[in-house]
Amino acid sequence: MRDAFSRVVEQADKQGSYLSGEDINGLSALIADSNKRLDVVNRLTSNASAIVSNAYRALVAERPQVFNAGGACFHNRNQAACIRDLGFILRYVTYSVLAGDASVMDDRCLNGLRETYQALGTPGDAVASGIQKMKDTALGIANDSNGITKGDCSNLMSELASYFDRAAAAVV
CATH class of the missing domain: 1.10.287 (Helix Hairpins)
Incomplete structure (x- = not known):
């Protein structure tokens, strides 16, 4: 990195x-902008469990065919892997925000991820949808101006969004 x-x-x-x-x-x-970056990383890290679980629940509601009997993520083991993978992606997004660079996410998280999902029969577009759901929640949390360093955060929010978009594009 x-x-x-x-x-x-x-x-x-x-x-x-x-x-x-x-x-x-x-x-x-x-x-x-370093204090703003630290604020964003702290907020995302503090809310990681909620970001991931809410995205997972919304994904299940949106695509029940993937999670019901016969779907790619039907078994508990596959569902746990889905939650784990969303958590990994969020963690690497926070690393990227802190560094101001996506290379760590590319190298250690996204490289080969599409091929892994294809081999497992997991629809990449469903994973991408879950990532977009995390993005929406994360941007809401990170962009809340209460209790953080004041100032214009629009560039940082665009950067944050771009890391989620990069991850979503990597799996389809």
Whole structure:
């Protein structure tokens, strides 16, 4: 996993140049927003169980054919795996928010996930729907302005949404 600082230094080194004013301004903005990132990660982590379980319940209600007899996730073991996987994805989304980089999620969570679901006969679009449900709940929790660092969080919320979108796209 590379953080934003490592990426900027690596890129400048490859070009054999000093950090540009744009690079330094971008890193300064990241530092200024670090408390907001920590607030978001703390909120998501504190509410992880509810985010995952609510997404799972909504997914079961939306796609009962997947969870009823004959469905890909009928057995308790498969249902537990679904909940576990949603939790893994949420955890890696929080890592990505903290780092400001999706590479850890790509490398350690999403790489090969589509193929795994295909091999298990699990419909990727159902998993993607569950991820989108987590996204909706997580954005609501993260965007609540009570008790967090004040300021414009629209870019951070867009970034957070993009990590969920990236995960959903990886499974279909």
